[in-house]
Amino acid sequence: MEDVARLAGVSTATVSRTLRGLPNVSEETRDRVLQAAASLSYVVSPIASRLASGRTHTVGVIVPYASRWFFGQIVAGAESVLREHSLDLLLYNIGDIPARQRFFGALPLRRRVDAVLTVAMQFTDSEITDLLSLGVPIVAVGHKVPGAGCVRIDDVAAASAAVQHLLALGHRRIGMISTFNDQSMFLPVAHARRRAYADTLADAGIPIAEELVMSVPHGLDGGEQAMRRLLTLADPPTAVFAESDELAFGALSALRRTGRHVSVIGFDDHELSALLDLTTVRQRVFEQGVLAAGMLRRAMTAGTWTPEELLMPTTLVLRASTWPVAVRTTEPG
Amino acid sequence: MEDVARLAGVSTATVSRTLRGLPNVSEETRDRVLQAAASLSYVVSPIASRLASGRTHTVGVIVPYASRWFFGQIVAGAESVLREHSLDLLLYNIGDIPARQRFFGALPLRRRVDAVLTVAMQFTDSEITDLLSLGVPIVAVGHKVPGAGCVRIDDVAAASAAVQHLLALGHRRIGMISTFNDQSMFLPVAHARRRAYADTLADAGIPIAEELVMSVPHGLDGGEQAMRRLLTLADPPTAVFAESDELAFGALSALRRTGRHVSVIGFDDHELSALLDLTTVRQRVFEQGVLAAGMLRRAMTAGTWTPEELLMPTTLVLRASTWPVAVRTTEPG
């Protein structure tokens, strides 16, 4: 920067002002500085700039499973808006207990980010305290976090719609594939969706059968296990509501291998759900990443910030994986 | 840090040395400093530390499609090893032309990262020059980049094996679904796999039919379009080799909708390929991310660095999407 200042015949202060587009620089000087900077192909050191200004221009993004479809979409969505405003995106994947402990033990975000985006993470109270102690705006995608902004869907309503769809098809014995709450992962949506399942059945006057609710780790394998177990029941369900499409995929896989026929409805509208003909509840995932990042960006620039909550719509997408209960008691159509 | 120094009764220099685990600090002093730091719950400012030391402890990761399965796997793999060594991962998603231009126009990596990981990106010569001008170690996953390290598979051999599998099943009219080279995206693997396809057919004495090679954008839609076009041919292929599983999924989708039957082999062994019964060429994607990050980490710590090349094995995974040519001329089994 000194070189640029010398070449333009001004002070480094003026160079700094020019390069950041501050208003109080004369046009003539501005041109001279920009030209000098260009000819030296100079760029400011973001690190020095951060140290001096105290702003990191970085958003920390915390996800439990970076490689899963849902999270990839959110991250990509957030990345697109952050990049556009030249903000850095620092990715933290804390899917297992050790990673989580390391994360909250060291809290590497301290002094490192101006904002935090968390995606479908269930935090303990102390973890939330830790996060809030960072003193930066936080936005959660997928569920509420006290003190943080939030972009999500109405999980209860959406899950309820899914179960109602099965009820409307005449199903009365309806199973649910839900995720573990052991590792306190995924609980936010799991909890809401499970409750919606129970309430909706109760409203329809159907008693809840404990054995029809499976708790498995998230992913294909989990879904497959769950469905296998459901199929071994003396009175297996005629329909199953899966907490996510990936779980539903696993369920479909189990069904195909065993040759059994059970209606399955998923949740998310995964990119491949159409191909697999999975009835599901669609939510716009990428866009949630976009909106969350936008919310953070505004909070960062405004200085002040009151957490907002954004509710995204969902749609029931009907495909061939669900059918009326009567039709396939023996054989699929 | 000053506070810690004061509380421990030493200078900031000693605190710094202690906190970084340098050897020349007496045990007694070390304990005192650590205790002081803990009681003040102090952490060093990474930014100040970076400015002073000149090292960013950050790896820039450049991907074309952050949300696609393959890239998610690589990123997750890399993240796991970087996090373990407390290195930051800065994600750049430059999938479209504008993003790419912005990226190479400003070259935001300058002064910002100690190493670069690129995933399946086809760069122009000038772009490679730009990247090398950063003066940091670079590792490419998926293909060679001159001057950079490399973790990849033998695309030619693997693709050849795929085509040979189809040949062995008796297919003679074999199509290929490949990706665009318009946006100079994906060319590295596209090129190698397409050449392998052509050479393998040629070796078998089969003339290449231009109309059997489709170029489409990557993704499900691309695969679907490609297969639809292939099916409209007067003499459609009996088998198709898709450059990636996602393209193959699209192809399967088109087949299902049109009720036609064509053998399809994919590439990657996507997480859902088993469910869709797709014959494919398996490669260990996550692990490639791990290895690439490890390579970079070593390069960063060593100071010196000569690009290495790592070749990962691939396996042909036989499933139900490919069958002998004679069997299904009329109806699937």
Added chain:
DNA sequence: TTCCTGGATGTAAGCGTTTGCAAGGTTGGT
């Protein structure tokens, strides 16, 4: 002419570390 105002620019003090160098203190060999 004088004073005031406001915009453009320069000066220099941070920002919170790292690190080369020097100083002081120990230890052990002679």
Added chain:
DNA sequence: ACCAACCTTGCAAACGCTTACATCCAGGAA
């Protein structure tokens, strides 16, 4: 008892910016 060698520690100068404050200058009002 003396000196070399080594280990521990402190001092202070970077690192490359930002920014509060001071300065200067031109133009307008009185």
